[in-house]
Amino acid sequence: MAHLLFELILWILVLDFVFERWLDRLNLKHLSPELPAALSGIYNAEKYAASQQYLKANSRLSMVQSAFVFLLVLAMLLFHGFAFLDEVVRKLTPNPYGQTLLFFGILGFSLDVLTLPFQWYGTFVIEEKFGFNKTTVPVFVTDKLKMWLVSGVVGGGLLLFIQWAYTAGGAVFWLIAFAGVSLFMIFMAMFYTSLIVPLFNKLRPLEEGELKTAIEKLAAQTGFPLTGIYIMDGSKRSTKANAYFSGLGPKKKIILYDTLLEELSTEEIVAVLAHEIGHYRKKHIYKGLVVSLAEMLVLFFLLGKALSMPEFSQAIGVQNASFYAGLLAFSLLYAPVSFILGIVENVLSRRHEYQADAFAVSAGLGKSLVNALIRLSVSSLSNLQPHPLYVFFHYSHPTLLQRKSAIEKQIEKLNTTPS
Incomplete structure (x- = not known):
């Protein structure tokens, strides 16, 4: 049984690695050296070329890092690295809780340190080269x-x-x-x-003015229980912009990156927030939470079954069964289930994004939202025409062109509907 689980872990690791690299290459081959007609008016030739170079640079780094981590985990399995670590933590402490902390602490810390050069390169070489890095x-x-x-x-x-x-x-x-x-x-x-x-990060309240007045007006019109608007110093690390709201229940805070204020107009920022409020009004946060809790319930049920079987610990080379070894083996074997659930979550998330966009359109902010999405996508050099399969497996949001098309259809429908 242990040997069968060991082989299954190897197959899962190999197939996952091969499939993900195939998707990466498929996405890169989908790039067109010429500016596609669909992007005319969004990207100019220079920006489009930069977006392709940015995608290629990040994809290459991701592929190299993934290959490194894959070979590292493979070596730990084939050359009894997890068994060796198990022996080390057992010698350091007889306490089972201490052993768990040491086992995962050493693994997590070591992996992060070993991948530090990739993190450094991504920040100080790639992000720096394309003008994003402020770290x-x-x-x-x-x-x-x-x-x-x-x-x-x-x-x-x-x-x-x-x-x-x-x-x-x-x-x-x-x-x-x-x-x-x-x-x-x-x-x-x-x-x-x-x-x-x-x-x-540092948070500061948004000062009185046109933007704050417009946001508070939107919140009042849409029934959003706003308790505070804050500016985050996102420019401390990057030029990329973002916004979100936090909190469950009756108290909501809106967080705006300071870079967003530099990138968008007041009406465009309000449109982005109308989209976020759409998530609230459509109860997407609670629906997502229910889905996550249901998945977690299944996960812990299966984990309970796995931990009761010493073969799971033995599958990674550990002879004496333990909580931490069983948990690690289970996490490796659970990967296909997690992959499938991830697809379902992405499909649901993309559907929610369309619904939140439609809410912004119903608030009369559709055109401003399109303009905001275009500006943010272009300024971050987003790949606006990823391969459809790559989108299906990895994107939690529809692409810009998909969202733009849906919003424009919604606007047209709203304008042609008799009042």
Whole structure:
């Protein structure tokens, strides 16, 4: 049984790697050296060429990094690296909780350090070359240290809770783990902006003026329970722009990157926020949460079955079954299920994006939203004509041209409908 699971893990790793690289190459081959007619008026020839170069540079880096990680995991499996690490943590501490923290801590830290050159190259070479990078070396280093700290505290705490639930919960482990992690997810959705964001970025209230008045007017018109509008110093790291709202329940905060204020007009920013409010009014946040919770319930049920079988630990070369070895083996074997669920989530997400766009159109902001989407896509050198298969498997949003077409049809329909 253990040998069969081992072979299955190898097949999953190989097939996933080959399939993902095939998709990458398919997407790159889909590029046209000439400016497509569909992009005329959106990209000029110079910007279009830059967008292709940007995609190629990032794709090459991703392929090299993926190959490196793939070979690393393969080597750990074939040359008993996980078994060696298991022996090390058992010698360092007899405490099973301490062993779990050490096992995943060493794995996670080592992988992040080994892939640090790729992260560095992506930030200080590719992003710098195309004019996006604003990250300094001190910011890069402090971000990394903070990320390790947050990952250690939050990730380590969740691991220990799940292990405790497994040790103490018996047959109802999966229900206890599901309940605890679900509460944590909801807590983070409510307080992420207040607890985590300030560790990395500064937030300041949007000053009085035309933009604030327009946003508050939109919130009042659409029944959005706005409690605050904040500006985030996104320009500290990148020129790319974004906006989002946070919070569950009756209290909502709108967060605007300072780069968004530089990139878009007041009406375009309001249109982007109308799209975000559309997600709220259509209850997409709650629907997505329900889907995530349902998936997690299935995951913990299957994990409970897997952890009860010592063959899962043995599948990665560990002789003495343990919580952490079983969890790692399960995560590797769960990859195909996660892949399929990811496709379903992307299909649902793209549908929600269309609905949120339609809401912005109904608020009379369709043309401004199209202009905003075009500006943001061009300024970030987005690939506006990815291969349809790549979109199907990887995109959580429709492409710009798909959204533009849908919005324009909605506007036309609205204009021709008798009042």
